[in-house]
Amino acid sequence: MKPFSWIVTALALAVSVGAPAQQKSAADGIAEYRRMLEDGNPAELFEAKGEDLWKTARGPKKATLQRCDLGLGPGVVKGAWVQMPRWFADTQRVQDLESRLLTCMETLQGFDAAEIAKTGFDKGEQATLAALAAWISAESRGQKLALPQAHAEEKRFFELGKRAFFFRGGPMDFSCASCHGEAGKRIRLQDLPDLTKNPGDGIGFAAWPAYRVSSGEMWSMQRRLNDCYRQQRFPYPGFASDVTIALGVYMGVNAQGAKSIAPALKR
Amino acid sequence: MADPMRIRAQVAGDKATVRVLMSHEMETGLRKDAAGKAIPAWYIQEVSAKLNGKSVLTAEWGASVSKNPFLQFSVRGAKLGDKVAVTWKDNKGDTRTDEATVS
Amino acid sequence: MLNRRKMLSHSAQVATLLAGVGLLPRGAQAAYNAPAFEIKTMAELAKSLGGGTPTESKDVALTGPDIAENGAVVPIGVSTTLPGVKKLLLLVEKNPSVLSAMFDVTDAVDANFSTRVKMGQSSNVYAVALMADGKVLFAQKEVKVTLGGCGG
Numbered sequence: 001m002k003p004f005s006w007i008v009t010a011l012a013l014a015v016s017v018g019a020p021a022q023q024k025s026a027a028d029g030i031a032e033y034r035r036m037l038e039d040g041n042p043a044e045l046f047e048a049k050g051e052d053l054w055k056t057a058r059g060p061k062k063a064t065l066q067r068c069d070l071g072l073g074p075g076v077v078k079g080a081w082v083q084m085p086r087w088f089a090d091t092q093r094v095q096d097l098e099s100r101l102l103t104c105m106e107t108l109q110g111f112d113a114a115e116i117a118k119t120g121f122d123k124g125e126q127a128t129l130a131a132l133a134a135w136i137s138a139e140s141r142g143q144k145l146a147l148p149q150a151h152a153e154e155k156r157f158f159e160l161g162k163r164a165f166f167f168r169g170g171p172m173d174f175s176c177a178s179c180h181g182e183a184g185k186r187i188r189l190q191d192l193p194d195l196t197k198n199p200g201d202g203i204g205f206a207a208w209p210a211y212r213v214s215s216g217e218m219w220s221m222q223r224r225l226n227d228c229y230r231q232q233r234f235p236y237p238g239f240a241s242d243v244t245i246a247l248g249v250y251m252g253v254n255a256q257g258a259k260s261i262a263p264a265l266k267r
Numbered sequence: 268m269a270d271p272m273r274i275r276a277q278v279a280g281d282k283a284t285v286r287v288l289m290s291h292e293m294e295t296g297l298r299k300d301a302a303g304k305a306i307p308a309w310y311i312q313e314v315s316a317k318l319n320g321k322s323v324l325t326a327e328w329g330a331s332v333s334k335n336p337f338l339q340f341s342v343r344g345a346k347l348g349d350k351v352a353v354t355w356k357d358n359k360g361d362t363r364t365d366e367a368t369v370s
Numbered sequence: 371m372l373n374r375r376k377m378l379s380h381s382a383q384v385a386t387l388l389a390g391v392g393l394l395p396r397g398a399q400a401a402y403n404a405p406a407f408e409i410k411t412m413a414e415l416a417k418s419l420g421g422g423t424p425t426e427s428k429d430v431a432l433t434g435p436d437i438a439e440n441g442a443v444v445p446i447g448v449s450t451t452l453p454g455v456k457k458l459l460l461l462v463e464k465n466p467s468v469l470s471a472m473f474d475v476t477d478a479v480d481a482n483f484s485t486r487v488k489m490g491q492s493s494n495v496y497a498v499a500l501m502a503d504g505k506v507l508f509a510q511k512e513v514k515v516t517l518g519g520c521g522g
Contacts, residue, residue: 026437029435029436029437029514030437030439032435032436033435033437033438033439033445034439036434036435036445037443037445037486039286040286040288040337040339042288042334042335042337044273044288045270045273045288045290045335048270048271048273049270188516188517189439189516190439213333213440213442213443214440214442214517215442216292216333216334216335216442267439267440267517282480293488295466295488297466312402312404312407313402318478321478322476322478323476323478323479324473324474324476324478324479325474326471326472326473326474326483327402327403327406327407327471327472328470328471328472329407329467329469329470329471330407330467331462331465331466331467331470331487331488331489332470332471332485332486332487332488333442333443333444333485333486333487333488334442334443334488336485336486337445337484337485337486338483338484338485339447339483339484339485340473340479340480340482340483340484341479341480341482342478342479343477343478343479343480344478
């Protein structure tokens, strides 16, 4: 679509609505569109799949994930999502959900975590991860983000995430901050949340994982970050790498107190 | 075997509002893959529903219905505890039936 | 609000679309009507009128957004409160295949269906009610699409 034809469209919309209806801006129109889709989020299909995968014996060890510790104890899923990423004693690492699931899938079920990390999104066990992320985040729906920052490593990862967030590079000299470093920015019709602070309930970090209607795919935060890097024309740091986990810590801690609406519905 | 549907059937007076999410690619056959080859059409063609075993809905769809289709309809004469079964059949002949209880 | 000229133009367009898909009232219900869903261009659809003249009707309702953030998923509802409806159709004028969905209306369900369709571009969307007495009634709405939903 041509660069500013949407402006014309928006203006046309604004002036073409007749009396006695109120003038509807493009933003109002989009808000109405999103409201119409709220009931019946296809993410529910992935939630059902994720729950099933959690409870099914799989992998070389033919075990379920029901002993997986997401930070609140083995098998405790409710409330775990809003406290991730966090530090884990058994791996001596700060891990986000995807990283932690790789740990569990390897230790409990015998999968090869490195192989899964190299697998394309939506293929093979990556599809498993997307479904698990949908269900696990659903089990914290409505809860407030409360990432722990007590451990020294958690604090270090926050600082690492901040540096990564503002690091400019790639052929376009973009950083995360280029799009998400201040309030009031927009790409086409999508508002870009300011991720250096709490952008509000259900926005930014609190809105992922999400079902993306444009591709009909379930996107975890790792996938969202992968696409951000692609849009920046910057090499992707790698699935569940420290940098991506650190970015999660930075965004999540900044959004402390925001209500999670995951799994959400996105363009 | 295709993934299960999500069916919610809520009583509303003497009717039940049925909302269904189906898991299906709904490929139009018009898209091309990275190599330039057309991705074969694969989409739900027929949808039907039954209330306690009796047919209440039949519909025909084309490939332009969205991926992971959503359907909402209202069944008359439904009560709490009634069973609503939804079936889809696609152009490859695959089919799936799932059931929900009116609550 | 609509002047007579616009209404006639709309009626003609719907008649053309319906004639093209061979859907103006006909005999017994066949198996999946594949040809109807394969018609690709408006030009192919421009066939002679058959059956009743489609008339725009306030008794047929089409719900949908004014603007869709993404054409891949556009929520549309088609309904009518009139008795004697045989089928409710959903048409997207500028799609490669104009017919999106066709619902049989029986006494067991309300003539009220919602689904989501892919729209390749901004287009008129039609809800068409085929009545038992041969009448064809429709409602239409323009839905603007900011990003086409067919290209992936």
